[in-house]
Amino acid sequence: MDFIEIKEGCYYFKSAVNIGYILSDDKKHGMLIDAGLESSAAKKALYILQEKNLPFTHLFITHAHADHFGGAQYLQTNYKIHTIAPSFEEAIMRNPILEPMYLFHGNSPLKEMRNKFLEAPAIQIDETCENGLWTEESFHVEFVHLPGHSYNQFGLQYKEILYAADAFLGLEILDKHKIPFIVDAAANLSTLEYLMQLKVEGMLPGHGSFSSNYVNTIRSNIDVHQKLSSQVIKFLIACEDRGLSLEDLIAKMLIKHEIEPANLGMYSLFRTAITAYLIQLIKERKAVYTIKEGRPFIFLGQSSA
Ligand SMILES: [Zn+2]
Incomplete structure (x- = not known):
């Protein structure tokens, strides 16, 4: 897991599921964006933060897919943090069996559906996010509504960098997945079109690399969905x-x-x-x-x- 600096204050842990990290201007507050698939991923990220003497005070979970919040229970158990998540998604994070349930007819899921890829350990949410500016202590971030891949997914914009969650996939991942996961085709397309015209310095998808040339990547995502x-x-x-x-x-x-x-x-x-x-x-x-x-x-x- 590499720790990559995008620019001052904006970082990410590069992995199969990226974990974002932002640092407040006074360097007293640090927010992880998503928590990885399991506790070992979260543990590695925290080890690196501690090694670099960087704070960890906030956790933002972009959407309720197990690969994005599987490491969150470990973080909540071991650190005193403030956890933020979108409404609706947070209900699934508190009741994670809902993911394997909704994926298959709403039944009590077969045990093979109850694995770490589909059902993360339950977490508590301290605050739900709304679209727009969010200011607390020395953080000034913008929560950005990005539905389509999941029902109420949000991304986070900080210092002209958008942590885009799974609103789009990096090109190499797009190719690999062939049929990317979405729950709502129209919302997904509107989100992608919105991101195309968003002017930021760069975007980080949940899966793939950071890119300042995000327009091409998003266009390729749109092409795949239309096809x-x-x-x-x-x-x-x-x-x-x-x-x-x-x-x-x-x-x-x-x-x-x-x-x-x-x-x-x-x-x-x-x-x-x-x-x-x-x-x-x-x-x-x-x-x-x-x-x-x-x-x-x-x-x-x-x-x-
Ligand atoms: Zn996802």
């Missing part, structure tokens, strides 16, 4: 007469991208992302569905004819 949505339509066109069951549509998308999910958890993540495009197409009347033969069938809608 995926078009692919859903193409499959519906190909099955225009008989329609396509939801399960078959997901299978076709996974096979097309040569994705073989290793387990039910992985499958659920892809299923949610693909369903997000479908929901948007239904809202735009480009697709319709009916329940027949005991399952939902999707048909091409009138607006895409």
Whole structure:
């Protein structure tokens, strides 16, 4: 885990899941942005902070995905810190079983869904954040609403640097994921368009490297999402007469991208992302569905004819 200085006051711990760090001007307060997948990641970050004599007083969790707050319980147990998170997301952080539950039908999850990638240890939240300026002691930060990847994700802007959470993926990660996780295709696209026109010195995604050339990265993310949505339509066109069951549509998308999910958890993540495009197409009347033969069938809608 490397500790990288973006500019004075703005840093991050580079890892598979980045952890951001900002330092107040009086150097008395330090805020971690997300906490990594598990306590070992948080422990490593704290070890580096202590080695460099840097303070740790605040923790901001951008959204309730286990890989972003898995290390937070360790931090809350071992340090006296003030924890901030977005509303709604904070409810999941307090009741983390909700993540494996919502990913698969709302049932009590099978035990293989209850792993560290989908269910982090529960944490307490001291304060929920709102869109806009937040000032406390010597911190002046801006919380930025970035929904789409998760229902109420927020990023944080400090000294012209945006910690963008999972609003977009770094290029190398985008390529690897093939179908990035989203819950709301329209919100995701609006967030990406908003970020494209945001003027900052640079952005750090939750997965990938810091970049001052973020416009190109975000444009590539938009291209991927638009392509995926078009692919859903193409499959519906190909099955225009008989329609396509939801399960078959997901299978076709996974096979097309040569994705073989290793387990039910992985499958659920892809299923949610693909369903997000479908929901948007239904809202735009480009697709319709009916329940027949005991399952939902999707048909091409009138607006895409
Ligand atoms: Zn995430």
